Amino acid sequence: MPGPTPGRAHCILRERCPTCFSLETWGHPLADGGDVQLDADGCFSYRHLRSAGDGPISYDPSYFIPKEKVDKIWQRIEEASHRKPASIAPAILQEAIDACEASWDAANEKKQKVDPKCHDASGVFFMTCRHSQVLFLCNIDTPGEHQEYILSLMEEVNDYLSLHATVVQTYDVGCVTDHSLNLFPILSQGFHERVCFVINMMHAFGHQWVCQMEYSVECFWSRIHKLIGITRNHWNSQHIWMIGQYAAFVNHEGCENLGDWIDCQQHTNIVKKQNTAYKVLRDCGVPERELRQNWEAQKVAQTLIRSCVYIDGASGLY
Template structure:
């Protein structure tokens, strides 16, 4: 079934490419709540077996499995890919993550929308009818299970979803799908949605930052819904079974249309990837920096900004070691500069140091988000519609007050240190930060740690943090690597398509030769 729908994605003869290299294939999923059905339109006798839609019983059974799994204890070996606090924040940001959010009136509509999974060529793979108030996880997970069961047992798949981090947490934390499936899948967030996520989540889930993802954008479902939009006024007033029939037929038509133009699609993407690679290489040349150096800086940035994730047992061990460390801590030996200072001063200084590190991480995440958003508005990146731009900007600004409060607390600690400091200690008091978040980007004090090091000389901030040429070079180098990965994947898809054609030709020749 899958190979006939998209031989470029599923025509592989050897499966099992590692997930950290992009996996075997990429699939994107999303729901559409415009394709709803009016309750007054009624229903008619069943007359058609859908090719793309999963049965309602299958989807509902998955919903029951998810509900039952959440009532049980989490997996003992659960290790989050994104910290719980970050995933919680992302979940609150997106309306799609609210399973109880009512997208339309249940009194007026009995079917609220459609959920679909498409391949990276925008070919529809499977669909599910949404008959609940919100975009519940059962739709995505039931489609995932359907696809994974059709694939070889060694196949690896990367799924892209606007709340991929939230679904990934559910599948890792609870016994919803077999381990044999979850071990062969990875999750990213589609390219128009990362900037509504926390920056640590973006580092781990943005496809443009992940090795092996190429230029896959995960927005194929949006293009699929665009091709189905003319059916909205028709299916809304059709009977329920006729609505499924029309949508299923439209999906089949779209599949055939894209299928016949796969060669052109691949050729255009190869040309586009080559152009982007040339532009990225030119940007790197303008910085005068070596690609090896830029990659090393990017690795250091990811390591510094990516969140720490540990299992419960590892976390307990860390807590035990931390308690032992604090019990035996000798501040005067660990920090010679603090020798002779009062306990209150040392406590305040260390608190200011930790708070400033937290402020810097959050502020840098905001800078990157706003920078990318401004590039998109200016036409340098993917174009954003007015509504999406406002929602993304709103999600960024929503986190502004929390950052401002943290800065105010830090400035208060600076006042306390100024009051407690004694000249004979010769310990530099940290400078205050601007309470205006937009002014922090050009404030060099943001990038300087509070001085509690062993040596009097302050540690110089890394180049990726303060050098604009390095930061520009990092972005260009990451883009260049994604373009090269895209070219490799496109050549592999072209090979899959040719092999599929030869297999079909041999079958046809054998059929014609038989009596």
């Protein structure tokens, strides 16, 4: 991959988070944290009652991406599921990926409280930057959370980024999505190479240990819970309008407070966490170099590929 290359993100992204998207060079190595760090998750509290209906309003959604874009990604996934997967060595044991997928499916089943007969949208999927500024949204119109939502929003962000931008993407089932993308070329050409998935710390405990070693970071979450009850009984277009407007308000407020927030993180919270970490290191009495060597040895030992490298990944696509 070439080194940092001059370029600009689209003004839509620069307005939504000037701190993340005002870079003038793009392509910083993923191992160093990449150019931008994004978070994505679905929230099934924002289901919409079918009986509330839909109707036209004079509003062009700027945060919600059109359903056609989500359907296009679903179509790519559907086509990929009929193709032979790439023959690759997975980053971690196939058994671990299968176990993560199974626990995610189980969690997904619990979320399926939504009856498609009663609800025409079962939730809303969010993409935010690391400062919790909302970038894009889409309606979830399947009973559970499928991969087309995360991939559609990633593609939407990518459309407005430099072609060299590197993206660290947190997602609660990032390991399974990453594995699917290794097997099937679902994302636009050249995009997957610029993406690294990590798992929110909050969700990491539901994953296999080897998965937590490969993918792990802390969670950010949405601030628009006040709208849950209000939006359910309006037209779907009004539900989209209200959530979109509130996202714009939250972003505006976020931008105003961003300087203070960063100052507080840099001068208070990071210092506190660093001091705690240094104390743990000092108390354990083992030199840092030795700890790092042990960590590397542990990763190698626990991610050894015992099984055959050819994988049937089609089942993990949804």
